[in-house]
Amino acid sequence: MSPGKKETAAAERTASPTHSEAQHEGGRLAWVVGLGCVMRLGILVLFPDIVAHYLSDRVELSTPVTSYKRLREGVYLSAHQIPPFEGGGIFHQSPLLLLMFSALHRFPEIFTTLAYVAADGFVAVTLARIAALRRTARNTSGGLSIPGEIVFSCTPSVVAMLYLFNPLTLGTVLVKSTIVFSHVAVAAALYAAAAGRSSTAAVWTAIATHLSVYPAMLLAPIALVSTAADGGFGHLDRRAGLAKRIATTVAVFAASFGAMHMLFVACYGTQYFTATFDFVLRVADLQPNVGLFWYFFTEIFDEFRMFFFVVFQLTALAFAVPVSWRFRSEPLFAATMLVGIISALKSYPSWGDLSLFLGLLPLFEELFKYMQYMFLSANLLLYGIGLAPVFWHLWIEQGSGNANFFYAATLVYVFGQITLLFDLGSAMLRRELDIHHPETRTRPVIQD
Amino acid sequence: MDNQELRHHYHLFPRQIGEIALQNNVEELHLSFTQGNWRQGSWGYPPVSSQGVGAEVFAWISGATQEESLDKWKGLTNALSGVFCASLNFIGDDNTSMPQLAFNTSTRGKRSSSSSSSVPGRHGVLRHGFLPRENVCTENLTPWVKQLPCQAKSGLGVLLNPHRLYNMDFHSMGISLAPAVSAADDGQTGLVYKQHVTVVLNPRTFGLDRNWTLGELMDRDVDAACPVATSSTVRVVMPESETRVLPTPMRKETLGGQDTYVYDIQKQNASEIRFEFADSTNKKEAQQRLPLVEAHRHVNGHGGGISGGIETLIINRSNQPVDVTYSDTLPWYLRVYLHTLAIEAVNPDGDIFKQHPTQMIFTPAIDRGRPSTIELAVTLPANTRTTLRYDFDKGFIKYTEHPPDANRGFNIGPAIISYRPDTDSPGIDQPLFCALQSSHPNAYFECKVRVYTELFLASLPTPDFSMPYNVITFTCTVLALFFGRIFNLLTRDFAVLKGSD
DSSP: OOOOGGGGOOOOSSOOOOOOHHHHHHHHHHHHHHHHHHHHHHHHOOOOHHHHHHHHTTTTTOTTTOOOHHHHHHHHHHHHOOOGGGGGGOOOOOOOHHHHHHHHTTTHHHHHHHHHHHHHHHHHHHHHHHHHHHHHHHHHHHGGOTTTTHHHHHHOHHHHHHTTOOOHHHHHTTTOTTHHHHHHHHHHHHHHHHOOOOOHHHHHHHHHHHSSSSSGGGGHHHHOOOOOOTTTTTOOOOOOOHHHHHHHHHHHHHHHHHHHHHHHHHOOOOOOOOHIIIIITTTTOOOOOOSSHHHHHHHOOOOHHHHHHHHHHHHHHTTTHHHHHTTEEEEEEEEHHHHHHHHHHHSSSSHHHHHHHHHHHGGGGGGGGGGGGGGHHHHHHHHHHHHHHHHHHIIIIIIISSSSHHHHHHHHHHHHHHHHHHHHHHHHHHHHHHHHHHHGGGGGGOOO | OOTTOOOOOOOOOOHHHHHHHHHEEEEEEEEEEEOOOHHHHOOSSSSOOOOSSSSEEEEEEEEEHHHHHHHHHHHHHHHHHHHSSSGGGGGOOOEOOOOOOSOOOOOOOSSSSOOOOOOOOOOEEEEEEEETOOEEEEEEEEHHHSSSSSTTTSSSGGGHHHHTTSSSSEEEEEEEEEEEEEESOOOOEEEEEEEEEEEOGGGGGGGSSSSSHHHHHHHHOSSSOOTTSSSEEEEEOOSOOOOESSSOEEEEEETTTTTEEETTTTSSOOOOOEEEEEEOOOOOOOOOOSSSSHHHEEEOOOHHHHHHEEEEEEEEEEEEEEEEEEEEEEEETTTEEEEEEEEEEEOOTTTTEEOSSSSEEOOBBBTHHHHHHHHEEEOOOTTTTEEEEEEEEOOOGGGGGGSTTTTOEEEEEOOEEEEOOTTSSOOOOOHHHOOOOTTTTOOOOOOEEEEEEOOEEOOOOOOOTTHHHHHHHHHHHHHHHHHHHHHHHHHOOOEEEETOO
C-alpha cells in the first residue's frame, strides 16, 4: 500500500493559523454550534408529538440504561419515598442522574430540554477544541506529520458540524437518552487529557464511569498522557517516572469514584450498585438493542450463562490496556479506539454511542488515506442502521417477520463498527511506520 | 389460633383441611375456583364475593419470621393443591402478592356484646396468590364434595350434579376458614369452616322452560337431609317479577331489602321446590339490586408494540361518593410506569374531573422474584364513570421462560376493586351475602364487596425458538472476528516487502 501515489504534488501547509484565522474559526464554530442547538430546541419544542410517536420508543436509540421514560419513573418513585433501586426492576441509571433530574424536574419542562441541548452543544464544542489542540500540535511538533505530506487539517468547526448534524446524534438527543451526559463526561475527559491535565481527566473519567460503566477503560490511555509543560499534545511523556504518573492518575480516579460511591450509598443505599453496575455487567434485562448481547443471552442455556457473561465482558474490557500501550505514541488515538470498542461491544449499546465515535473520527483525517475498507464499513453501517427499524417493525408491530431479522441487522451493524475499528487501527500503524521511516512511504509493506 | 384452644370436631369438620391449617399456622384462609364471567350489570351482587376467573388463594399466616411465614405459605399452597387436584403449587414467589388495602386486614372488634370476651388479634401476614389460567372441572369438584360431612350421599350435597354444574354461565366454588367467636357468647374462639358453590344456570339449556322443580333442574332427587346436620335449609330469594314458588315455605324473611322464602329440608323435600315464572318476564332489574360499583378492565396498545397501557373503568351508580380501593398485581415482565398513572371521572353531563388517589401503596416488582402490586384508595364521585390508567412495557424473557404455546401469551389476573356499601344511607341495601353473614358470626367480618375485573392476555414478543445454536454461533463468530483482528493489530509489526523497489 503506498499512499504516496494518492497524493498530488503540492506545497505543504506549514504555519499554524494566524490570529485572524483563529478568530474566524471561532466565529464559524459559534455559528455551527448555535445552529445545531437551535435546530434541536426547535424540534423538541415545536414537534414533541412527532418525536414522541416516531422516535421515543425506538429501542435503537434508548436502552434500559439510558431511557428517559425510566428516568422519569425513577424520579417519581424517589419523590414518593419508594426506593427506586429496590428490586432492580425498572430504574438502572446512575444516582447522579437521579439527583440531577430530581432537581431539574422542579422546574418547567423546558429546562430539561435545555439541559439536553446544552449537553450536546458542550460535547460539540469540546470536540472542536480537541481538534484545535491537535491541529496546533501537529503543525508545531514533529511527531505527528511527515515531511512532504499534504495536510488537510480538519477545522474545528467542521468537527463540531459533523457531530451535531449527524442524524444519530440528533436522534439520540431528541429521545432524551441519557447517554448524552456520559458523552459530556467522556468528551471533557478527552479534552483534559489532550491538554495534558491528566488528573482532571481522571476525575471526569470517574464521572463517566458512574454514568455508563464502560468509560472506565479510558483510564488506560489517560494515564499515559503527558503532563509536560511544553504542551506536547497528548504524547506519551518519555521522561522518567512513568510508573509514578500512572499510579497518580489511577489513584485520582479511584478516589473520585470512591467519593461519589460514598455519596450515593449515603443517599440510596448500596442497592444502587447492584441495580446499575451489576445490572450492566450481568445483562439482566433482555430488551433488544443494536448490540450482540441481548439475543445471545435470550437464547443461551442457563448453565452457560455465567461463562458467557465473563467471556463477553472480558472481550470488551480486556483490550483497554493493550490498545493503549500499542498506540502509546498518541493516547488520544488509543482513547478513540476504545470509544469505538465500547460502542461496538458494550452490553446496552445504542446509536448514540456510535455517534460519539464518529464524532471523534474527523480528528484523525490524515488516516483516511491509509484506510482500505472505508466503502465496506460505510455500507455495513448504513445497512445496519437503515434496516434495523424496518425489521423491528416487521417483527413487533406487523408480526410478519421474526426476531432473526432484527438480529441480523444488529450483526451487520456491529460488524461494520468492527471493520471500521480494525481499519482505523491498521491505518494508524501504517502511518506510524511512515513517520518513523519516511522512506517506506512509497513502498509496499506487509505485516508479519 | 392455638392448638390447645382449638376444639376438634373432626366428625363434621374435614380433617384434611383442619390438619393443613394447623400445620401451616393458618389464621384465615379463602380458596376459590371460578370460571365464567359474572355479569355485573345484570346479575347483581354475587352470592359470595369472588369472581376472578381462575384459582384464588389468600390466607393470613402467622410466623415468627418472614421466611417462616413464607415457608408456611408454600406448604399451604402445595397441600391445598394436593387436596383439590389443582395446580396451586404454581403459586410461588412470582405470583404471590401481599395486598394491604383490598382485604379486611385490620383486627376487627368483637362480635359478641359481652365486653369481657375478646377476639384474639390477627397477627398474621396476608398473602394472596392468583392463577388466572386454572381451569375448573369435575376433578376439583370431587375432592370439594368429599370435604362435606355427608358428601354427595344425602342432604343438599346430592344436588351437586357435575353434568349440570359445569354446563353453566358462571361457576365459582371454594372453601373458607375464618376465625369466629362462638355464638353462645361464652367467648370461645374457633375456626368456622364454610364451603360455597355459586353457579348460574340457564334452565333452557336443559330443556326446561318456565315451570320446573329444583330436582328437575339438577336432575337429582334429595331424599333426606344429612343426618348429622343441625339444620338444613334452602332459602329462595324472590325475584321482582310475578313468580310462584311452591310449596309454602317454612317461614319468610326479609334480608337486605329482599323477600326470601326459607325451606327446612329436614321436613320438606328440596327437589320438590317448584318455580313457576310468569309469562311476562320482566327483565328490568330494580336499580337497588345492582351493585353500587361496577368495574371493567382492558388493555390499550399504543406505541411500538412493546408498550401498552391498562385502563380500568369503574362505574359508580349511587348518588353518593364511594371510597374504593383498587388493587392490581402484574407479573414482573410487565414493567409498570407509575408516573403515567391518571385517574379521570366523567359525570353524565360530560364534565371531566381529574382525581388523585387518597392513598397509594406500590410494591415494585423484582425480576423473576416478585410481581408488582399497585394499591390505590380513590374516592369515586357520585354517579360517574371513572377511568384509571397507567402504562407498562412488555419485558423480554428468556428462551426457556416462554410457555409451550408461546404466541398465546400470559393470562394476567384481575384487578380487585373493593368497597364497603354505605348501608346507613337510604335506598342502599346490604348485599345478600353480607346480610347472610351477620347471622353466622365471623370475628373479622365486615361487609366489604370485592369486584373483580376481567383477565387479559399479555402476548410477549417471542424470539425464534428454532435456532439457539445458530444465534450462538453467529454472535460468537462476530466476536471472534473482532478479537482476531484487534489482536493481530496489536501484535504484528510491519516489514517492507523485499525486492519491491
